[in-house]
Amino acid sequence: MKKHFDYIVVGGGISGCVLSYTLMKYGASVLMFDLPKENKSSAVAAGLWNPVVLKRMKKVWMADEMMAELHTVYPDMERWTGSEFFDPIAIRRVFHNAGEQNTWIELCDAPAFSPYLEDSISPLPEGVVGAFESGQMKGTGRLNVLGFMEAMHAALRKEESFREERFDWNAVVRDSEGVDYKDVRAHAVISCEGAQMALGKESLAQDGFSPVKGEVIRVKLDKPLKNECIHQKHFMLSEENMEVTVGATYAWDGFDKGPTKEKKQELEEHVSKVWKGSSKTLDHKCGVRPATKDRRPLVGPHSLAHTWIFGGMGSRAVLMAPYLAKVLVEHFMYGTELIEECLPKRFH
Ligand SMILES: Cc1cc2nc3c(=O)[nH]c(=O)nc-3n(C[C@H](O)[C@H](O)[C@H](O)COP(=O)(O)OP(=O)(O)OC[C@H]3O[C@@H](n4cnc5c(N)ncnc54)[C@H](O)[C@@H]3O)c2cc1C
DSSP states (O other): OOEEEEEEEEOOSHHHHHHHHHHHHTTOOEEEEOOGGGOOSTTTOOOEEOSEETTTTEEOTTHHHHHHHHHHHHHHHHHHHTOOOEEOOOEEEEOSSHHHHHHHHHHHTSTTTTTTEEEEEEOOOTTBOOSSOEEEESSOEEEOHHHHHHHHHHHHHHTTOEEOSOOOGGGEEEOSSOEEETTEEEEEEEEOOTTHHHHOSSSOOOTTBOOEEEEEEEEEESSOOOSSEEEESEEEEEOSTTEEEEEOOOBSSOTTSOSOHHHHHHHHHHHHHHBSSOEEEEEEEEEEEOOBTTSOOEEEEOSSTTEEEEEOOTTOHHHHHHHHHHHHHHHHHHOOOOOGGGOGGGGO
């Protein structure tokens, strides 16, 4: 006899974890397949969430809805897993010129921005170098992504809802009611395979991705940095033991090359420019962001029957996944509308 699950979720990165939790919250049963050791994006993500694109001082698409959902979902997931991974911290924007400082002051009073920007300009923290002062964001923070994924995988394992194995799309048999997969029967299968949908030969194929490689370094400073994230072209995120994560870089090729000397040098030069003291690089990692050609996520039905996609969140999965998971799951449960701009069929 086959084991019945409502949904098979393929991929246990940020997208798959948030979606699985949301499905269960709405009463559905889930079986997740994941290869945690092969994860190259969530596993290196700094985990920051921020509703404003700091370079251009523009709000992220649907930022208000996403911020509201995020502040409910991750704390709920902490309670469900019995682990801590949600860490609200300020992001500090260091201004490069007087114009940026003036824009900040103007936006502080604008209703769309006032929930997210502190209305005073503040001096740079001890040890940080910059010609101008800085502004601090409100409601921002970081998710400890590795801890989050480990906690979710462990909680799913306890419910016999997690399999650490490669999902073989060739073994899916579709009929009018749902899918069979080896010993499992489900209503539908949802791909949360990240950039593998564009780069991997064994994942579900989907058009519209434009993957972006990113690299980060972990650095030990000679003095502690306050628990916050300093944004000054690159970010410098405070960690334990006087360490900081510095990143991230952007590249549209070299996905198989691993971490590169050039990007390491770019990040180390950044640290030497913005930090007064000395520093030592401890670690250097890379990953591939599942970005799309039009910078909108991919959430909706795939062209194959009973097959769905949840991903394409580029460099903002922490911010976007909770709200988008709610939209998809409410569509499954109540037949509510999906978001037109996110439908995968736009790339068919
Ligand atoms: C350097 C860097 C820094 C970043 N910083 C941030 C940040 O601060 N904040 C933020 O929000 N985002 C950040 N991102 C982006 C973030 O990492 C991605 O948006 C996010 O991780 C995507 O998650 P995902 O679950 O969609 O995909 P992934 O993390 O790629 O997860 C997909 C999972 O599916 C598994 N898988 C694939 N195929 C199969 C299969 N056939 N069978 C079983 N398992 C399978 C993989 O092993 C993997 O575990 C950063 C990215 C990089 C590279």
